[in-house]
Amino acid sequence: MRSVVRVKLLPTPEQASALEATLRACNRAATYAAKIAFKEKTYGRDALQKLVYGDVKAMFGLSAQPAVRAVKKAVDAYTTLRANLKAGNLGKVGSKRWRNATGGPVAFRPEAAQPFDDRCLSWQTDARTVSIWTVDGRMKNVRYTGHPDQLKTLVEYRRGESDLVQVEGKWYLLATCEVPDVAVREPVGCIGVDRGIVNLATTSDGTNHQGRRLTRYRRWHAKKRTELQVKGTRSSVRRLARRSGKETRHATHVNHKIAKEIVSVAQRTGRGIAVEKLGGIRDRVRLRRDQRDKISSWPFHQLGQHLQYKARRAGVPFLEVDPAYTSQRCPRCGNTERANRPTRDTFCCRRCGLAGPADHVAGVNVRTRARSAWAFVNMPVPTPST
Numbered sequence: 001m002r003s004v005v006r007v008k009l010l011p012t013p014e015q016a017s018a019l020e021a022t023l024r025a026c027n028r029a030a031t032y033a034a035k036i037a038f039k040e041k042t043y044g045r046d047a048l049q050k051l052v053y054g055d056v057k058a059m060f061g062l063s064a065q066p067a068v069r070a071v072k073k074a075v076d077a078y079t080t081l082r083a084n085l086k087a088g089n090l091g092k093v094g095s096k097r098w099r100n101a102t103g104g105p106v107a108f109r110p111e112a113a114q115p116f117d118d119r120c121l122s123w124q125t126d127a128r129t130v131s132i133w134t135v136d137g138r139m140k141n142v143r144y145t146g147h148p149d150q151l152k153t154l155v156e157y158r159r160g161e162s163d164l165v166q167v168e169g170k171w172y173l174l175a176t177c178e179v180p181d182v183a184v185r186e187p188v189g190c191i192g193v194d195r196g197i198v199n200l201a202t203t204s205d206g207t208n209h210q211g212r213r214l215t216r217y218r219r220w221h222a223k224k225r226t227e228l229q230v231k232g233t234r235s236s237v238r239r240l241a242r243r244s245g246k247e248t249r250h251a252t253h254v255n256h257k258i259a260k261e262i263v264s265v266a267q268r269t270g271r272g273i274a275v276e277k278l279g280g281i282r283d284r285v286r287l288r289r290d291q292r293d294k295i296s297s298w299p300f301h302q303l304g305q306h307l308q309y310k311a312r313r314a315g316v317p318f319l320e321v322d323p324a325y326t327s328q329r330c331p332r333c334g335n336t337e338r339a340n341r342p343t344r345d346t347f348c349c350r351r352c353g354l355a356g357p358a359d360h361v362a363g364v365n366v367r368t369r370a371r372s373a374w375a376f377v378n379m380p381v382p383t384p385s386t
Contacts, residue, residue: 001178001179001180001181001309001312001313002176002177002178002179003153003157003176003177003178003179003309003313004174004175004176004177005146005150005151005153005154005158005174005175005177006146006150006172006173006174006175007144007145007146007150007151007154007172007173007175008144008145008146008170008171008172009130009142009143009144009171009172009173010142010143010144010145011142011143011171015139015142016171018134018135018136018139019132019134019139019164019166019171020166021134021135021136022114022133022134022135022136022164023110023111023112023114023164023166024110024111025060025061025062025135026060026062026066026069026070026073026114027108027109027110027111027112027114028060028110029056029059029060029062029066029067029070030070030071030073030074030077030108030112031074031105031106031107031108032052032055032056032059032060033048033052033056033070033071033073033074034074034077034078034105034106034107034108035105036048036051036052037074037075037078037105038104038105038106039105043075043078043079044075045071045072045075048071048074048075049068049071052071053067053068053071056070056071061135062135063133065117065119065120065133066120066133069114069115069116069117069120072115073108073114073115074106077106077108078106081101081102081106084101085098085101085102111166113163113164113165113174114163114164115161115162115163115164116132116133116161116162116163116164117160117161120132120133121133121162121173123154123158123175125151125154125155127141128143128144128145128151129141129142129143129144130142130144130173132164144173153177153179154175154177156177157177157178157179157180158175158176158177159176159177159178160176160178161176162174162175162176168242179313181312182312182313182314182315183315184312184315184316184317185270185315185316185317187270187271187272187316187317187374188269188270188271189269189270189271189272189367189371190204190271190272190273190274190317190319190367190370190371190374191203191204191205191262191265191266191271191272191273191274191367192204192274192275192362192363192364192365192366192367192368192369192370193262193273193274193275193307193363193366194276194326194327194359194360194362194363194366195275195276195278195300195303195304196211196300196359197211197215198210198211198212198215198344198345199211199359200214200254200255200258200299200300200303201258201262201303202357202359202360202362202363203262203265203363204360204363204364204366204367205265205363206360207261207262207265208357208359208360209258209261214250214251214254217247217250218247218251221243221246221247224243225240225243228240228243251299251302252299252302254299255299255302255303255306256306258303258306259303259306259307259310260310262307263307263310263311263314263316266311266314266316267314267315267316271316272311272316272317272318272319272370272374273307273311273316273317273318273319274318274319274320274321274366274367274369274370274373275304275307275318275319275320275321275366276320276321276322276323276326276362276366277320277321277322277323278300278301278304278323304320317374319370319373319374321366321369321370321373322369323366326362326365326366326369327341327347327358327359327361327362327365328340328341329365330347330349330351330352330354330361331354331361331364331365331368332349332352332354333349333351333352333354335349335350335351335352337350341358343358344358345357345358345359346358347361
């Protein structure tokens, strides 16, 4: 399983200056290569490299391997663009968003991440330093630090490229690690997880992870952003820049905590984890104008991703099941109708009278469907009789 380990660099002021100059030079070179590719309609790596390799080295002060990486970065950007166009992620053909994406060459931000392979970057894990190529020459003994667990993973499983990133004046390296898969065991049952907005996650065991605090936190950030945008001074712009990404990082942290707790319970009790398959929900559901912002910022997909990869690392089975009518179906008698859910928070079966929290009932239905799905997928194939 591929995993990414992030370590924080601790460069001196001189080293930080060289890293910044390198990052900007590499992104200027990649932007230049992307312009030539767009002009000449040449998007293959070998063909584009023949066109721009010499210019990239001479114009931007790159040595051989960083010049190759800059060309590869431009080629990969166009490959990603074509994949997004094919998948319809950039709107219909001819739409404004589609025209903006295809009307000009790809451009890279001056501080965009830059990949380095083992020819340009070497790790000294015992000393916790790296040696990295810069426009000022090879820079050695750049110290780094990180979480002990991640540093251990870095030592044992690092493979391939590492990306140099600058975030709010701080420097990081994102290292790709190939962690061996853990054998998935046979579960004795499943934990059904119902995801939502008011309650971020409710399990079939009755554990409820409420989203009230996260909603208040987001509302407070939205209010502060509005106040600073209305003010419009240079000081308010600087404060907006400092606050950028803070809300997203907090939501990610909350999702990590929820996923870690659910996976640990499943691992301890020998069960699997099941969630509703909610892909494309924004395209299927029609929303009022006042609901769109809340739904668009709802981190249900990220929570599902965290559950999936944490379960995989722990050897816990993970399933996605059909979400249809999970909050309207009675888990005892099977009666399914909209009237079974008189309010958002409550469930009451019109046939047998079973009542309880609606999200808990949905979690139980997800668990039931997961049992059937697991039994079907793992059904032994009958051998033909001789």
